[in-house]
Every structure is written in structure tokens, then in C-alpha cells.
Amino acid sequence: MASLLDPTARGRVILVGAGPGDPDLLTLRAVEALRSADVVVHDGLVDPRVLDFAPADAQRISVAKQRARHTMSQDAINALIIAHVRTGAIVVRLKGGDPFIFGRGGEEVEAAREAGLRVEVVPGVSSALGCAAEAMLPLTHRDWSSAVSFVAGQCKGLSDQNWSGLAGQGRTLVIYMGVATAQDIADKLMNDGVAPDMPVAILERGTLPGSRALRTLLADLGELVTREQVKSPAIIVVGEVVLLSDAENRMRALAGKVEMQN
Numbered sequence: 001m002a003s004l005l006d007p008t009a010r011g012r013v014i015l016v017g018a019g020p021g022d023p024d025l026l027t028l029r030a031v032e033a034l035r036s037a038d039v040v041v042h043d044g045l046v047d048p049r050v051l052d053f054a055p056a057d058a059q060r061i062s063v064a065k066q067r068a069r070h071t072m073s074q075d076a077i078n079a080l081i082i083a084h085v086r087t088g089a090i091v092v093r094l095k096g097g098d099p100f101i102f103g104r105g106g107e108e109v110e111a112a113r114e115a116g117l118r119v120e121v122v123p124g125v126s127s128a129l130g131c132a133a134e135a136m137l138p139l140t141h142r143d144w145s146s147a148v149s150f151v152a153g154q155c156k157g158l159s160d161q162n163w164s165g166l167a168g169q170g171r172t173l174v175i176y177m178g179v180a181t182a183q184d185i186a187d188k189l190m191n192d193g194v195a196p197d198m199p200v201a202i203l204e205r206g207t208l209p210g211s212r213a214l215r216t217l218l219a220d221l222g223e224l225v226t227r228e229q230v231k232s233p234a235i236i237v238v239g240e241v242v243l244l245s246d247a248e249n250r251m252r253a254l255a256g257k258v259e260m261q262n
Helices: 028-035 074-085 105-114 127-134 182-191 218-227 240-245 247-261
Strands: 012-017 039-042 059-062 090-095 118-122 145-152 170-176 199-204 212-217 234-238
Touching: 012 028, 012 074, 012 105, 028 090, 028 118, 039 074, 074 090, 074 105, 090 105, 105 118, 127 170, 127 199, 127 234, 182 218, 182 234, 199 218, 199 240, 212 218, 212 240, 234 240
Parallel strands: 012 090, 012 118, 039 059, 039 090, 145 170
Antiparallel strands: 170 234, 199 212, 199 234
């Protein structure tokens, strides 16, 4: 096991996507990386069962973040990773979903490269894809949606984000980190012209025990979050494809599509 007392030793960092939650959705390469780890630097949303793939004597360091309360700044996380890699350790940076989809993986790759360290990225099943699959909700569909967009619901504030044209007929919008700002999101989209009766789904704790798929209309999004006491992690999906995730609504939607075509 490498030691921080040996600053001349060199190792490498592997950014690993832990997937949406269920350990069964890890890639084979992710499991291989975890089994080789001397140090695992992990996010708070990573399921503890995923950490069990690392050796028993591997050091596990949580850098869990919560809205409005960061245990460590991103610069501090970068410095922590670099310090351990320079001992010769294999450091697995374990991130929920995929490292390059709202995971700040790009920043950590840049930091490692600037420090002259070897770095590898192992992609993971993104939270949106994993949660949608569990809910039988196709994000694209030949008849209903030819485009899908991913946005963050609270990064840099909603006022700084331009979502023009991302939601509406024939398009699917997937919103990460949007539970706390659900009402603002609904207002923003409706002000941009999205119909108040646009179908919406909230996929809470997707692929994990206690997961829920809640469906409503855009105008009711904020009230649903409050009424059902929705908690993060959760993904919000806006679009007509939401109808296809429910058997009864699917039949009605398909019947309407046939009627329109005739």
C-alpha cells in the first residue's frame, strides 16, 4: 500500500462512473478499477455496496456534497486526489452516474493533467438513462421525441440558464438536481411557452430500494414535489414520452396518435 510519506512515488487516478445506484449496473471496467484501488475518493450518492468492490484495506474517503453545504471545495478534492496519486497510489475517483455528465469529471481530469499525472476515465450509466429505463420511460421515441436535452436545475442559478427550445412537442428535457427548484423550473418553462399540461415525471431514487416514478403535468410539478415530499436524488423528465411510461396512458397516447395520423 502506498503511503503519503513517499512524495516521490507516482501512481494514477481513475475516474469511475458508479452508475445510477444499483451495483449491478456497474461496468466490468469499473469493477476492475475498484478492485485495483489503494484509495477510493467517493461522492455521497454512491451506494455503499459499490464501495465493497474495493479491497478491504483500501482507504475510503467521502467527499459528499449537499445543496448549500459542501464538505470540501472542488479545489480541495483535486488537491486530495493529486496528493494520494503522488504517493504511487492508484486512486479511484468514484462518481455517481457518469463522470462527464454533471459530475465535474472534466475539472478533475484537467487538474490531474496539469499536475503531470496519469489519468483514465471509466464511463458509467448516467442517472437519467438508468432511472428512465427502470420506469420504462423512453427518452426518445420515433413517434414522440426526436431530441433529448440534459440540464442542471440549480447550477449557477436558473436565471443564468437558457433553456429556450429544449422542451415542448417532439422534445424531451431531462433535469438533474431540480427538486429544490421544481416550482421555479415549472414557471420558467411555462413562461418560455411550454404548455402547462405537458406531461412530467419525477424519478426518485432510481434503481435503488424505495424508488418512485411520479407522473403529473407541468403546472403541478412544484406542488407534487411538496405533496409527495420528494427528496434527492431525483431526475425530472419533461415531455410527451412520459405518457409512454404508464400502460394506461400509453394506450391512450397511441390511440390519439393513430387518430391524428388518420
